Amino acid sequence: MEKISDVTIQPCSSTPYIKPLRITYTQDGVKKIWDAMKVHDSVCVLLYNKSRDCFVFVRQFRPAVYINSVVTEKQADGTETVDSAKYPGTLGLSYECCAGIVDKDCSLVEIAKMEVLEECGYDVPLENIQKITSYKSGTGVSGAMDHLFCAEVTDVMKTGPGGGLKEEGELIDLIEIPLRESRKWLFDEAINKDGELILSVLWFYDHYGK
Amino acid sequence: MEKISDVTIQPCSSTPYIKPLRITYTQDGVKKIWDAMKVHDSVCVLLYNKSRDCFVFVRQFRPAVYINSVVTEKQADGTETVDSAKYPGTLGLSYECCAGIVDKDCSLVEIAKMEVLEECGYDVPLENIQKITSYKSGTGVSGAMDHLFCAEVTDVMKTGPGGGLKEEGELIDLIEIPLRESRKWLFDEAINKDGELILSVLWFYDHYGK
Incomplete structure (x- = not known):
């Protein structure tokens, strides 16, 4: 998972994943320009395993997080390496x-149900997803749009290994x-997390009065 | 504020605000490519006015939110209009x-202190920002990185109009x-909000047991 090497970073003007857009508009009579990009809406599922009173999260290597956590070295050809x-x-x-x-x-x-099965291996009934x-x-x-859900699962629903699509x-x-350790873990800034998780x-905590 | 007209959207490969980067790396022996972009870290301040028991938020027109909420029309020259x-x-x-x-x-x-003054007009002492x-x-x-703070202010600290830098x-x-109406407002999906606010x-609520 975390065996990373041969890292290079280079500017690219054209990518299938990030398409910058220039928006021009007039607001209250003043002409303005704003650059933005179109990205897909997403679905995010907080998984709570009732059998063992714990949350189930996914952990993965994120290139964008990595390059923001290191000092890069500029090379003669304009690329950067780590x-x-x-x-x-x-x-x-x-x-x-x-x-x-x-x-x-x-x-x-x-x-949401499909992602829980693919990434975490739980076959959760739709009525358990709120x-x-x-x-x-x-x-x-x-x-x-970010659409957030919470799915309550049990060990019986664990039908596969999860781990994403190979x-x-x-x-x-x-x-x-574990739920009882989660508050300390949640605010430990040494552990990279995203805002959706927090x-x-x-x-x-608010909904269930924990 | 919301008088918007003459909206056009066009692809742009080069912008001072969004710079796509291509990252190549080897993970567990497998070569991979990921496209990302560098953006500034940010500071975000939840403002709670104790004098009137209310949160103070900012509201602004966001072009990226707007173009994701409308149906655009393709023009002959490749641009889109709204x-x-x-x-x-x-x-x-x-x-x-x-x-x-x-x-x-x-x-x-x-x-955080400077942004509270510029955008909201409160001169808040550093020790009131947690x-x-x-x-x-x-x-x-x-x-x-998103760095989140909470600042407790009173009416006495309101020294300017706020509204941002003209x-x-x-x-x-x-x-x-108002705090007492905030839970209903928070989960009203008809009102555009971002994740940092929620x-x-x-x-x-969790910290103060509300």
Whole structure:
């Protein structure tokens, strides 16, 4: 998972994944320009295993997190490299809720169910998945929707290994954090986490009075 | 604020604000490519006015939110336009915590203090600003740090109008939401909000036992 080497970073103007857009508009009579990009809406699922009173998160290497945690070296050809002996891949490991993009022709809760099975190996009935909320993510740059859910599972529902789709190169570890230890873990800033995870767990505390 | 017209959207490969990067690396012996971008770290401040028992948020027109809330029309020249009579600017209004990017040579809490004054007009003592947490934002694409704070203010600290820096074209409304009405408002999905706002308010409930 965290064995990372041969890291290079280079500017690219054209990518299938990030498409910058220039928006021009007039606001209250003043002409303005804003650069943004279109990204997919996403679904994010906080997984709570009732059998063992723990949350189940995914952990994966995130290149964007890694390059923001290291000092890069500029090369003569304009690229940047990273000394992966000095900056181990663990710096790029990020703890997140099970999640996926909205790119299928089915309901959001069905996408949530599929992601829980693919990434975490739990076959969870739809009625065990409840909506937390939906909000705008990255309002400055993307404005896409994040749809958050909470799924309550038991050990009986664990029908597969999870770990993501191997054919898509996904490499995902499952991490269980006991509810009683979760508050300390949640605010430990030495552990990389994203905002969706923190928001979802705080919702859980609020909703269930923990 | 929400009088929006003459909206055009066009692809742009080069922008000073969004610089796509291609990262190549080897993970567990497998060569991989990931596209990302560098964005500034940010500071975000949940403002609680103790005198009137309310949160103070900022509301502004976000082009990225707007174009994700409308149906665009493709033009012959490749640009897209929006019928602003059909899709009013209110669709792009977003409620957020007072926030700013980390681009100054001072501490995070000092940046937080400056943003509270610029955007909301409160001159808050540093000791009234407490850290909520820091986390990785947009782990898939940017991996920048979001630093969240909570500032407790009173009416006596209100020394200016707020509203942002006019010379930077900032156009910001202040919105007060009473604490007792905030839970209903927080989960009203018809009101555009970002994740930082929801996370911060849930932290407030958890921290103060509300």
